Amino acid sequence: xxxxxxxxxxxxxxxxxxxxxxxxxxxxxxxxxxxxxxxxxxxxxxxxxxxxxxxxxxxxxxxxxxxxxxxxxxxxxxxxxxxxxxxxxxxxxxxxxxxxxxxxxxxxxxxxxxxxxxxxxxxxxxxxxxxxxxxxxxxxxxxxxxxxxxxxxxxxxxxxxxxxxxxxxxxxxxxxxxxxxxxxxxxxxxxxxxxxxxxxxxxxxxxxxxxxxxxxxxxxxxxxxxxxxxxxxxxxxxxxxxxxxxxxxxxxxxxxxxxxxxxxxxxxxxxxxxxxxxxxxxxxxxxxxxxxxxxxxxxxx
Amino acid sequence: xxxxxxxxxxxxxxxxxxxxxxxxxxxxxxxxxxxxxxxxxxxxxxxxxxxxxxxxxxxxxxxxxxxxxxxxxxxxxxxxxxxxxxxxxxxxxxxxxxxxxxxxxxxxxxxxxxxxxxxxxxxxxxxxxxxxxxxxxxxxxxxxxxxxxxxxxxxxxxxxxxxxxxxxxxxxxxxxxxxxxxxxxxxxxxxxxxxxxxxxxxxxxxxxxxxxxxxxxxxxxxxxxxxxxxxxxxxxxxxxxxxxxxxxxxxxxxxxxxxxxxxxxxxxxxxxxxx
Amino acid sequence: xxxxxxxxxxxxxxxxxxxxxxxxxxxxxxxxxxxxxxxxxxxxxxxxxxxxxxxxxxxxxxxxxxxxxxxxxxxxxxxxxxxxxxxxxxxxxxxxxxxxxxxxxxxxxxxxxxxxxxxxxxxxxxxxxxxxxxxxxxxxxxxxxxxxxxxxxxxxxxxxxxxxxxxxxxxxxxxxxxxxxxxxxxxxxxxxxxxxxxxxxxxxxxxxxxxxxxxxxxxxxxxxxxxxxxxxxxxxxxxxxxxxxxxxxxxxxxxxxxxxxxxxxxxxxxx
Numbered sequence: 001x002x003x004x005x006x007x008x009x010x011x012x013x014x015x016x017x018x019x020x021x022x023x024x025x026x027x028x029x030x031x032x033x034x035x036x037x038x039x040x041x042x043x044x045x046x047x048x049x050x051x052x053x054x055x056x057x058x059x060x061x062x063x064x065x066x067x068x069x070x071x072x073x074x075x076x077x078x079x080x081x082x083x084x085x086x087x088x089x090x091x092x093x094x095x096x097x098x099x100x101x102x103x104x105x106x107x108x109x110x111x112x113x114x115x116x117x118x119x120x121x122x123x124x125x126x127x128x129x130x131x132x133x134x135x136x137x138x139x140x141x142x143x144x145x146x147x148x149x150x151x152x153x154x155x156x157x158x159x160x161x162x163x164x165x166x167x168x169x170x171x172x173x174x175x176x177x178x179x180x181x182x183x184x185x186x187x188x189x190x191x192x193x194x195x196x197x198x199x200x201x202x203x204x205x206x207x208x209x210x211x212x213x214x215x216x217x218x219x220x221x222x223x224x225x226x227x228x229x230x231x232x233x234x235x236x237x238x239x240x241x242x243x244x245x246x247x248x249x250x251x252x253x254x255x256x257x258x259x260x261x262x263x264x265x266x267x268x269x270x271x272x273x274x275x276x277x278x279x280x281x282x283x284x285x286x287x288x289x290x291x292x293x294x295x296x297x298x299x300x301x
Numbered sequence: 302x303x304x305x306x307x308x309x310x311x312x313x314x315x316x317x318x319x320x321x322x323x324x325x326x327x328x329x330x331x332x333x334x335x336x337x338x339x340x341x342x343x344x345x346x347x348x349x350x351x352x353x354x355x356x357x358x359x360x361x362x363x364x365x366x367x368x369x370x371x372x373x374x375x376x377x378x379x380x381x382x383x384x385x386x387x388x389x390x391x392x393x394x395x396x397x398x399x400x401x402x403x404x405x406x407x408x409x410x411x412x413x414x415x416x417x418x419x420x421x422x423x424x425x426x427x428x429x430x431x432x433x434x435x436x437x438x439x440x441x442x443x444x445x446x447x448x449x450x451x452x453x454x455x456x457x458x459x460x461x462x463x464x465x466x467x468x469x470x471x472x473x474x475x476x477x478x479x480x481x482x483x484x485x486x487x488x489x490x491x492x493x494x495x496x497x498x499x500x501x502x503x504x505x506x507x508x509x510x511x512x513x514x515x516x517x518x519x520x521x522x523x524x525x526x527x528x529x530x531x532x533x534x535x536x537x538x539x540x541x542x543x544x545x546x547x548x549x550x551x552x553x554x555x556x557x558x559x560x561x562x563x564x565x566x567x568x569x570x571x572x573x574x575x576x
Numbered sequence: 577x578x579x580x581x582x583x584x585x586x587x588x589x590x591x592x593x594x595x596x597x598x599x600x601x602x603x604x605x606x607x608x609x610x611x612x613x614x615x616x617x618x619x620x621x622x623x624x625x626x627x628x629x630x631x632x633x634x635x636x637x638x639x640x641x642x643x644x645x646x647x648x649x650x651x652x653x654x655x656x657x658x659x660x661x662x663x664x665x666x667x668x669x670x671x672x673x674x675x676x677x678x679x680x681x682x683x684x685x686x687x688x689x690x691x692x693x694x695x696x697x698x699x700x701x702x703x704x705x706x707x708x709x710x711x712x713x714x715x716x717x718x719x720x721x722x723x724x725x726x727x728x729x730x731x732x733x734x735x736x737x738x739x740x741x742x743x744x745x746x747x748x749x750x751x752x753x754x755x756x757x758x759x760x761x762x763x764x765x766x767x768x769x770x771x772x773x774x775x776x777x778x779x780x781x782x783x784x785x786x787x788x789x790x791x792x793x794x795x796x797x798x799x800x801x802x803x804x805x806x807x808x809x810x811x812x813x814x815x816x817x818x819x820x821x822x823x824x825x826x827x828x829x830x831x832x833x834x835x836x837x838x839x840x841x842x843x844x845x846x847x
Contacts, residue, residue: 031398038395042451045388045532050448058446085345158561159554162437162525163538167550170542171366172359177351208627209665209731213738214654214682215689222690223678227669250437254528267441279438286433311707319673319699321692322716 061272068280069273076262076281082176083258083285086251087244090183095237098188102195105149108207109199109225149192157189161247165256174255182256183244190243191236198232199225234300242293249282259285366547373555374548378537382553385534386560389523392454392533396523397516399455400462405508407463408470409496415474424467431464436522440531451532458519458526465518469511470504477503506575513568520564524557577603577774578624578742583633585619585798593619595798596633603741606768606775608785608806611795612818617778620795621744624776625657626650637742655682658735658773660764662747664727668720672711672730675719676702679737698737705733709763725756732764736771743768743775750780757781761788782814 016024050057103109165182172178202225210224252260259278266274325331375382410416410424436457443453477500485499527535534553541550578601585594593616601607609617622628624635626642635642642653658679666675680698681689688694694702706712709729719727728748735743748764749757761777765788768775779785785792786806794802794817801817802809811823 035395035398038391041387041391042395042455045450046452047448047450051452054446061442061445081348085349088341089345089349154562154565155558158521158558160521160525162528163535163554166528166539166542167366170545171362173352173355175352176349177356180349203668205661205663205665206667209659209661209734210667210678210681212625212627212654212657212659212744213679213734214651215678216651216681216686218686219681219689222686223667223670223674223681227667230669246435250435253437263438282435282438283433286435310712311703314703314712315700316696317699318696319694319702321671321674 065272065276067273068277069271070277072274072277073281076259076278079252079259079262080281080285082179083248083260084245086176086179086183086248086256086258087241087289090180090248091187091237091241091244093180093184094187094191094240095233097184098191098195099233101149101152101188101192102199103221104145105153105192105196106199107146108202108204109221110146110149149196153189153192153196155189156185156187157193159186161186161244162250162254165251166254169255174257176257179248179251179256179258182251183248186247187240187244191240194236195229195233198229198236202228231300235297238293238296238300242289245289246286249285362545362547366551369547369551370555372548373552374546375552378541378546378549381537381540382534382549382556385527385537385553386556388451388454389520389527389533389535390560392451392458392523392526393516393520396455396458396462397512397519400459400515400519401466401512403459404463404466404470408467408474409500411467411471412474414477414479415496415500424471428464428468428471431460432468434460436461437525437529440526441529444530449530449532454523454526454531454533457531458522461522462515462519466511466515470508473504473507474500506572509575510568510572513564513571517561517564517568520560521557577601577638578776579634579636580624581634581636583620583623583635584631585616585623585628586631593798594623594630594633597795597798597800599793599800599803601742601774601776603774604768604772605791606765606777606789607791607793608789609776609778609793609795610780610782610785610817611801613780615795616798617795618746619798621659621746621776621778624742624744625654625659627659651682655738656741658738658740658743660728660731660735660743660745660748662750664724664731664751666719666727666730666734669718671716671718672706672722673702673715675730676706676733676737679734682738701737702733705736706730708767709733724752725760728752728756728760729763732760732767736767740773743773743777745775745777747778747780749784757784758787765789782809 014021104111161182164185165179168178168182169175172181206228207220207224210220215223248258248260250260250263252258252262253264255261259282263275263278263282266278323331325334407424407427410420411428413421416424439460440453440457443456447453447456481503482495482499485495490498523533523535524538525535527533527537528539530536534557538550538553541547541553578599580597580599582596582598583594584592584596586592597616597620609620611617619628623630624637624642630643633643637653637656640653642650645653667678670678674692677692677694677698678689680694684694684698703712703715706715709732711726711729711733714722714726714730719730722730731748743764745764748760752760761779761784764775764777767773777785777789786809789806792802792804792806792809793800794813796817802813814823815821
């Protein structure tokens with residue numbers, strides 16, 4: 001914001017000073033240039049003949065896909081059951097691993113000990129952020145426990161469950177089991193991140209009160225911390241289960257079990273009526289799981 | 302205080318066992334849920350076929366994969382990796398820009414306190430369709446229609462961004478401070494002026510934050526689109542796994558994790574600046 | 577019974593919260609700790625049970641020196657010091673009964689406490705205490721369903737079931753209305769008399785403190801400025817502790833509304 005003198009001597013108000021204005025225009029210019037460049041690269045890699053033909057192909061696929069082949073439904077019940085199991089068992093396994101990771105990642109529950117100023121000064125400053133996380137006055141988490149927990153969170157979170165499934169089918173062979181583990185690994189980071197944020201937000205007074213009774217470390221955890229994070233934990237579980245139902249419907253594309261296997265094989269033989277039916281089933285599963293998760297979360301909170 | 306009554310009440314309780322009142326009060330519902338969950342878990346676990354011999358064999362490969370992270374191979378397939386990563390980034394940026402630009406009008410339309418009912422219904426419908434369809438399924442359909450290549454991936458990510466951004470933007474607009482917006486309306490501003498002065502300043506920081514978050518998600522998603530031929534690093538990764546070239550796969554995964562971390566760091570800085 | 581020797585607390589920021597405080601509290605004495613905000617009252621009582629680690633100095637509880645204890649011995653020592661908090665600090669999502677029983681955590685093992693299988697004697701004692709404070713019928717309610725006064729009573733039960741020798745009470749009435757404040761203060765002091773407990777009560781409300789306690793200690797900038805009976809609290813002394821202000825109103829004896837409150841309590845119990 002600025003008051004600006006015009007050439008004729010009058011003064012006026014502008015939102016930005018001229019130099020700010022130039023920078024803004026420059027930023028816009030760079031943004032547009034970057035986008036245009038990206039678009040050109042995409043365009044170069046595209047066979048435009050197919051694109052101009054797309055409406056006809058889309059119409060063609062649609063007429064072939066209609067009506068869906070309802071009788072194929074009898075082949076789908078088992079894959080649907082598998083899909084639900086992948087999501088549910090995967091979520092349960094993920095939660096079992098996410099809880100300890102979250103407790104190790106949260107500043108107020110990560111294993112910690114007192115470090116006197118003397119010892120603190122012995123550690124070179126650039127090492128301190130990695131080795132010591134301040135968890136209160138004179139008290140630090142020691143060693144690599146918290147950094148490792150954070151690394152587990154970020155690495156499991158940044159890699160899509162489909163990639164985990166790809167990896168696991170290569171390692172332990174295709175099937176539902178690989179799907180469960182893929183979903184579980186992908187969900188650890190997600191659940192642990194939300195959970196450790198919840199742990200860091202708890203009311204410290206309640207923890208202090210339980211500590212003052214002479215309770216042990218584990219008792220303080222069970223009485224002072226766990227009751228406070230229970231609602232968050234339940235909410236996160238159901239939320240992630242909902243997401244996992246969605247994700248487990250497509251794991252079959254890489255051979256990790258569930259309804260995606262049928263989708264993949266139907267696509268391979270271009271059986272469009274079957275594809276249409278499977279897509280409808282997936283859509284229904286997604287809508288139902290979202291409804292269930294909303295209901296359960298409503299009941300908890 | 303009616304001492305006798307309380308005393309007898311206390312006497313009744315003394316020496317009795319005490320149990321925490323159960324979370325679900327009705328016994329039949331509680332036991333029904335417990336037994337039902339138990340049966341489901343038993344059935345579910347027993348229906349998972351696990352070939353332990355195969356898993357045992359796999360442990361070795363798993364160890365090889367983990368070991369590969371200590372010596373990732375960026376070099377032997379550097380060309381593929383480079384092109385794949387560039388394509389992923391290009392799709393991410395282009396799709397985020399287009400997705401965000403389109404989601405702004407749809408987000409405005411999907412906010413009940415701004416849009417008239419018919420517009421609201423249409424926009425909510427678009428959001429629902431976009432959110433219900435998995436990225437990878439959209440990508441399959443778009444590859445079938447537009448052919449292989451990054452265009453299908455770009456369109457997929459744009460489409461998915463629209464549903465995500467519009468929904469969150471609309472929710473944000475619906476929960477904004479009514480008074481500020483009304484004050485602008487009271488000055489006699491036109492609809493566009495009202496949006497510009499009354500609504501935009503309130504939702505702008507969140508819009509920037511959401512955009513950064515979506516950029517992050519789009520990049521992560523772009524890594525899998527290659528599996529179905531929609532461009533990006535996924536195809537390279539798939540090949541690496543198929544050939545059991547774990548050191549190349551590890552290199553790609555490290556690049557993905559690194560990029561996601563960099564994006565999160567960047568978005569942290571930008572969000573802090575905007576607020 | 578409790579003896580502080582040169583108790584000092586310096587925070588890492590350099591703030592000296594306590595400057596070599598010496599204090600002795602005989603068994604069964606109820607002591608009010610007054611002083612302006614930031615004088616170090618909270619730090620003082622938290623240094624006694626080491627919720628805050630003192631920088632130097634000694635804390636003797638009976639013939640035990642608290643500041644040198646290892647973590648196991650510290651937990652056993654904490655059982656003998658019940659603590660009552662300003663914001664009640666009940667575990668809100670647990671029931672009243674569980675909150676009271678949590679006072680026994682120092683005595684029972686982890687699995688017993690985790691499975692809520694407390695010894696019958698503890699359960700009986702919890703019911704007796706709840707009955708004593710008039711909350712017997714609330715035993716299975718969740719703590720967040722209670723009013724402020726009721727919560728503080730549960731907090732008192734939790735401290736007493738520890739079977740302590742000393743009560744550390746941190747601003748018990750700061751979140752309560754004036755009437756409930758008096759009821760809570762009276763309850764604490766009555767219970768201390770019944771059980772022969774010593775207590776250190778941090779309190780803002782000088783008039784309220786004067787009503788109930790036998791001894792007042794004034795703290796200012798982490799050092800003791802006054803130590804004497806409540807009658808000795810003159811305007812001069814208060815000025816010394818708190819700074820310049822018209823103190824006549826505070827000093828005036830407030831008539832005790834014993835009967836009226838008794839009635840109100842009966843009404844509450846009847847409801």
